[in-house]
Amino acid sequence: MIKEEITIKNKHGIHTRPATVIVETASNFESEIFLTYNGEKSNAKSIMGILILAVEPGATVELETSGSDEKEAMKQMLHIIKNNFFME
Amino acid sequence: MTEYLTVEKLFNENGKNLQLEIINSKIGFERKINVPKVDRPGLELTGFWKYFKKERMPIFGIKEKTYLDTLSLERIEIIFEKFFQEGIPCAIFAHKIKLPDIVAELANKYKITLFETQMLTSDLIHFLLDYLRWQLAPRLNVHGTLVDVYGVGLLITGRSGIGKSEIALDLIERGHRLISDDSVRIIKRSDNVLIGAGHELLGHHLEIRGIGIINIAKMYGVRGIRKRKRIEVQVELDDWKSGGKYERVGSKEVYKNILGVPVPNIQLPIFPGKNITVICETIALNQMLKTFGNNSAQEFEKMLELQIQQKLKLKKINNYLETDFE
Numbered sequence: 046m047i048k049e050e051i052t053i054k055n056k057h058g059i060h061t062r063p064a065t066v067i068v069e070t071a072s073n074f075e076s077e078i079f080l081t082y083n084g085e086k087s088n089a090k091s092i093m094g095i096l097i098l099a100v101e102p103g104a105t106v107e108l109e110t111s112g113s114d115e116k117e118a119m120k121q122m123l124h125i126i127k128n129n130f131f132m133e
Numbered sequence: 134m135t136e137y138l139t140v141e142k143l144f145n146e147n148g149k150n151l152q153l154e155i156i157n158s159k160i161g162f163e164r165k166i167n168v169p170k171v172d173r174p175g176l177e178l179t180g181f182w183k184y185f186k187k188e189r190m191p192i193f194g195i196k197e198k199t200y201l202d203t204l205s206l207e208r209i210e211i212i213f214e215k216f217f218q219e220g221i222p223c224a225i226f227a228h229k230i231k232l233p234d235i236v237a238e239l240a241n242k243y244k245i246t247l248f249e250t251q252m253l254t255s256d257l258i259h260f261l262l263d264y265l266r267w268q269l270a271p272r273l274n275v276h277g278t279l280v281d282v283y284g285v286g287l288l289i290t291g292r293s294g295i296g297k298s299e300i301a302l303d304l305i306e307r308g309h310r311l312i313s314d315d316s317v318r319i320i321k322r323s324d325n326v327l328i329g330a331g332h333e334l335l336g337h338h339l340e341i342r343g344i345g346i347i348n349i350a351k352m353y354g355v356r357g358i359r360k361r362k363r364i365e366v367q368v369e370l371d372d373w374k375s376g377g378k379y380e381r382v383g384s385k386e387v388y389k390n391i392l393g394v395p396v397p398n399i400q401l402p403i404f405p406g407k408n409i410t411v412i413c414e415t416i417a418l419n420q421m422l423k424t425f426g427n428n429s430a431q432e433f434e435k436m437l438e439l440q441i442q443q444k445l446k447l448k449k450i451n452n453y454l455e456t457d458f459e
Contacts, residue, residue: 072293084136088276090293092340093315097332 046111047119052103055129059100063130068092070125076112078122089122137165138268140223140246147264151257153248156226157237161246166190166222169265171258175200178212187219192261194254198230210235217243225261227254271321271392279312279329279362280304282417286329286362288317288396289413291370295403298339300370303410310359311349314339319364321392327364366397366420368413373404384430386423397423 053059059067071078071089078089082104087094089108100106108126110118125131141162144153172189178200201209213236216224224240226232226249240247250257277290278297282304289297298314305311313331320328331337337350337358350358367389371377379402380387388395399416403409422429 068293086274087316088293091276091315093335093338093346094274094276097316097335099334 046109047115049108049119049123050105051108051123051126052105053100053126054102055132056102058102058104059095059098061096062132064092064095066125066130066132067095067122070121071118074110074112074114074118074121076110076115076118078118079109081107081109136269137167138265140164140166142268143223143264144246144248147260151260152250152252153225154250156247156249157240159246160241160244161223164220164222164245166265167269169262169269171261171265173197173254173258174216177216178204182215185219187221190222191216191224192254192258193224193226193230193232195228195230196254198226198228198232201232206233206235209233210239213239217245221245223248225250225257227252227257267320267322273319273392275317275319275391276315277317278314279317279331279364280413281310281312281359281362282414283309283421285417285420286312286365287413287417288329288364288367289370290367292372294342295370295372296409297370298341300409300413302339302341304413305349305353305357307410307414308356309414310357311337311339312359312362313337314349319391321394322363325394327391327394327396328361329364330361364391364396366399366416367391368399368401368416370409371400371402373402377402382430382434384428384434 055063067080067089068091080087080089080095080098082098082100085098086109087098089095098106108119108122110116110122112118139162141159143166144155144162147153166188168186168188170186170189172186172191174185174191174193174197177185177191178197204212209232217239220243223246226247229249229251237247252260275288275290276293277288278301280287280289280301289300291297301311301314312329313335314337316332316335317329318332320330322328337348338346339349340346379400387398387400389398390396397420401409401412419429
């Protein structure tokens with residue numbers, strides 16, 4: 046299991062479109078991927094789970110991956126967040 | 134996960150029904166309550182502090198007040214100074230008992246809020262404990278869908294995209310009620326009770342692949358929704374594997390632990406064309422029967438055993454008669 050903390054930097058936080066990107070990316074991996082914010086832990090493959098976290102810009106979230114492809118999954122997840130979900 | 138509660142939250146959510154009034158000021162509102170326990174500080178007043186627990190808020194009733202009345206002002210000051218120094222979250226005075234002004238002054242010095250209420254001490258403790266236990270109960274977010282089917286709480290889990298939301302929609306269409314889709318907050322109510330609830334923001338929304346997010350509360354009205362439900366069975370959806378081992382008789386019940394509470398667990402293989410909705414209804418009805426003491430599988434097994442034994446008996450008699458040449 047790998048854990049990483051990362052800050053959300055895009056303008057409007059994790060609204061529906063970034064959430065879609067997260068879910069689509071996470072769904073490509075076998076590993077279990079979780080996003081934790083404010084003590085709430087959500088499955089990164091569930092759109093509703095991600096949306097209810099209502100992450101605002103500037104917030105720090107914790108990513109957790111565990112499974113056969115956890116390293117690659119973490120790398121990809123960090124990549125999309127660092128690039129502001131390829132939106133701005 | 135809530136691991137503590139602030140005095141502010143306690144006051145905001147219970148101020149009215151517990152008739153709480155602030156004696157001194159809101160100075161100690163950010164203090165934390167970590168344990169679902171309260172304290173009747175009888176022995177501490179007499180000077181016995183060996184078992185004092187500073188995390189518990191003390192509740193003073195008429196008994197404490199009557200004892201305090203027998204003490205000198207200096208002694209009262211010493212006692213309350215000790216209470217506040219230890220760092221209690223807050224203190225409540227039931228029956229609207231009046232204390233010397235020095236107590237409120239000391240509380241201000243140590244930044245602790247004091248409340249008074251007209252409620253009886255035992256009623257107050259009862260309500261307070263119930264609230265604290267609920268707020269501080271162990272909780273967990275689960276990726277799954279919770280539906281009330283015939284009054285039985287079915288927690289449907291399974292990999293992302295297996296069709297949990299679609300099953301929920303089908304069940305709602307048939308008159309059952311949705312608690313939460315995709316993310317269920319599970320709260321351990323007591324040693325053997327788990328309560329599932331939705332998320333405030335999520336409400337009663339469903340995500341259906343291809344359509345997107347829909348609002349069940351608006352589409353189906355109050356009939357189709359519910360706020361909380363006890364979780365009674367977990368249905369784990371699984372992709373059908375031809376070599377997979379699935380329950381065929383069901384006379385032995387399988388339990389899986391959630392937050393330390395054993396929950397009946399059903400592994401359900403799915404494949405196209407299988408009507409999971411009807412199976413979910415059957416699971417709920419079967420669970421109801423089990424609760425009332427009827428286990429279909431076990432009863433069937435018993436009947437079968439009886440039949441076999443009767444046949445055996447008959448065989449013995451026949452054997453005896455056949456060899457019976459007088």
